[in-house]
Amino acid sequence: MLSTDSILSLRQIRAAPHAPAHGSKTNRRFRAAARNHRLAGGRGGQHRPSAREPPARRGPGCLAAALRDQERSGRLQGERPRQPQRLLRERRAGEFLLHEAEAAASSAGVEFVEDPLTTRPWTRAGGQPAVPEKLDPRDWSTLLKISAALSSLRELDDLQRRLLELIFEVIPAERGAILLAGTGGEEFASIFGWDRLPGTERPVKVSRAVIRRVLEERLALLNHEVPEAGTTSIPCLTSVLAVPLLAFDRAVGAIYLDTSNPQVRFEEGHRQLLTGIAGIATVALEQARQREWLESENQRLQEQAESGHDMVGESDAMRAVRQFIAKVAPQPSTVLICGETGTGKELVAHAIHRASPRADKPFIAINCAALPEALLESELFGHEKGAFTGALARKPGKLEVAEGGTVFLDEVSELALPLQAKFLRVLQEREFERVGGTRSIKVDIRLIAATNRELEEAVSDGSFRRDLYFRLNVLSLTTPPLRQRREDISLLASYFVAKHSKRCTARGVTGA
Ligand SMILES: Nc1ncnc2c1ncn2[C@@H]1O[C@H](COP(=O)(O)OP(=O)(O)OP(=O)(O)O)[C@@H](O)[C@H]1O
Ligand SMILES: [Mg+2]
Structure with missing residues (x-):
């Protein structure tokens, strides 16, 4: 089973007091996330990767080629065993929950060790073009909806929420998150979590180590194993899937999905599809993030000038x-x-x-x-x-x-x-x-x-x-x-x- 001992839990912030102080825009983003729109339905567990066929020059083939290009940007590497965690701490306060494996503080500050999730066998994106060249009609419809959303939604929150909604249409995930890496000292400039269950108050929990690894190695990670009931207070995850958002040869973030439904397994086709969606969405997400930053910076400079x-x-x-x-x-x-x-x-x-x-x-x-x-x-x-x-x-x-x-x-x-x-x-x-x-x-x-x-x-x-x-x-x-x-x-x-x-x-x- 997947160990969830070392999990970074993210919950959409609901009130202004704990919103990060990156200007009103960020606060608005967190408040917007807090409006707590949730997804109902979806077709959990029904997605099947389609059979492959050679790509066409236009229409569906072009998208399939885009998916393959994104796919090729991964590298196949052997799995290396990781050190187990040495110290586990859980901290709670306010809206976020953080479960994080840390080594004892060293003289140079805090040193983190990899969490147990990464010691489990993972399927990683291969170098071979494994993208299905013929897509299921439902996948096509979702890809078209995603491309429409990318050109019509301006606000980062709206974009992330719609993207996760559409991803849930074709991948039977229970929870999802989009994390955009920070450009300054901060680890993440934006984090957006979403739960398929309507009205749920459960936080979306994301393994920090998994995300770090996806960002560092620029590889998609897929893991699914049967849970052992009652071994941890955190619901057992049966499948986890994380893919990098790659722009200009740089990992600017990641999309993370998981499920604890024992009937559901993410498959290779899901990974390929999510990798393709990430390839289509990355630039729009990155631009929306940069625009938000520029707007808040502009406001700050104007206030300073005035x-x-x-x-x-x-x-x-x-x-x-x-x-x-x-x-x-x-x-x-x-x-x-x-x-x-x-x-x-x-x-x-x-x-x-x-x-x-x-x-x-x-x-x-x-x-x-x-x-x-x-x-x-x-x-x-x-x-x-x-x-x-x-x-x-x-x-x-x-x-x-x-x-x-x-x-x-x-x-x-x-x-x-x-x-x-x-x-x-x-x-x-x-x-x-x-x-x-x-x-x-x-x-x-x-x-x-x-x-x-x-x-x-x-x-x-x-x-x-x-x-x-x-x-x-x-x-x-x-x-x-x-x-x-x-x-x-x-x-x-x-x-x-x-x-x-x-x-x-x-x-x-x-x-x-
Ligand atoms: N001598 C002045 N010349 C030009 N503008 C002034 C002058 N005094 C005050 N103002 C303007 O009045 C407004 C209030 O000024 P400021 O914020 O510096 O006051 P304050 O004493 O800090 O007020 P508060 O106690 O509410 O914080 C500002 O828009 C400022 O530009
Ligand atoms: Mg004053």
Whole structure:
């Protein structure tokens, strides 16, 4: 039987709090996945590979040739025995479940060992053109539907869901997942799981080792064995099939299917068909993923560009603010900016950064009131792989990303007490640990904090640490409200009219 001891479990996220912080697009993706559309029906176990015949030049033959090309991209290699797992840990939290085989942490960090799934005999994609050259009419119909979906669906979520729906029409899988590899530090940029059973809450469990192997070796893997009942708390898998998504000679992800139905066995024909589907779908999936990334990056850069404008105002109060900025910018000291909402605290923080020797390094703004405590902790300090459910890869925190630059902690009074303690250490020692990590990380950052609450009051009522307050309050400024600088009103009005009319003109909308 297939051992499921070492399984990475993926569940479509259902609520925003645990959604990854890759911008609203990603959150939307996870929320969309959470809408929990499920598939009903399918024709489990009925698929049979068709007989072969020579490919034709056009029509069906062209698709068969495409399938064969994809097939040839695999390599036939002998099976190598793998080391058994040494340490098994299970971590649970929030929406994801993670069962992962790990070796004991070594001095260089955590070292993973292959999980037992990979010690089982696998059928791997051969080099010979084993693609059926005559396809079952149902397979044809599905391939045509897939090609229609690829050209009509733009959103990555929609595309992945439709693809799995259609794959379930021709392959009797109970569960499926599409995993797209990350381009940065993260292991996966996108993970989408789908269960054939309507309304099921069960997570889709994917062996990390299988996926890693499919990506590394760029081979399709097929495994089916009879389960031994009751040997594990995880339902026994009778068949597992995973194929790589290959684009430009690079594995950009994988499609994973499994079933625990003892009546069902994935066959060679299923592997060939899935390999062909992967070949057709890869570029569209990769492009959808890249477009999502570009859109969120574009949004981030636009926000950054918009926040970079100069401060408007010629009043004495604004002159004093400018003098303050000029005085503190060259120093490394922490700055505390107090002031009512909308008085330009973030503008001042930006201006200090731009006038400082750190100007060509990142300016990272974090709003302490915008995220729940656990998520904020991971955003600030980063996390190690497996630190909590959904921590599929090591992720650096914003403090690390800001290395050499400035961190702007907005609404600092909202920082939870445990995080205040962690931040105090950052201010005192310039070091911290990632969530779930043991290694201290040194950072070179300048801190600017802002608040629209009286921090002294927060200290008196015990919601803010006194020692942190003193550490933050090295150089401080109170931004003046507009009522104290009425002479700036007309300047600001002209500034905002010019700014917004420019935007409207750019969109083709002009005044009368
Ligand atoms: N002196 C100024 N010149 C130009 N724009 C300004 C000025 N002061 C504030 N603004 C604009 O007002 C808006 C609010 O500014 P900002 O976000 O910096 O305020 P804030 O004090 O951080 O507010 P909050 O407490 O709500 O976070 C921004 O769009 C900013 O561009
Ligand atoms: Mg602000």
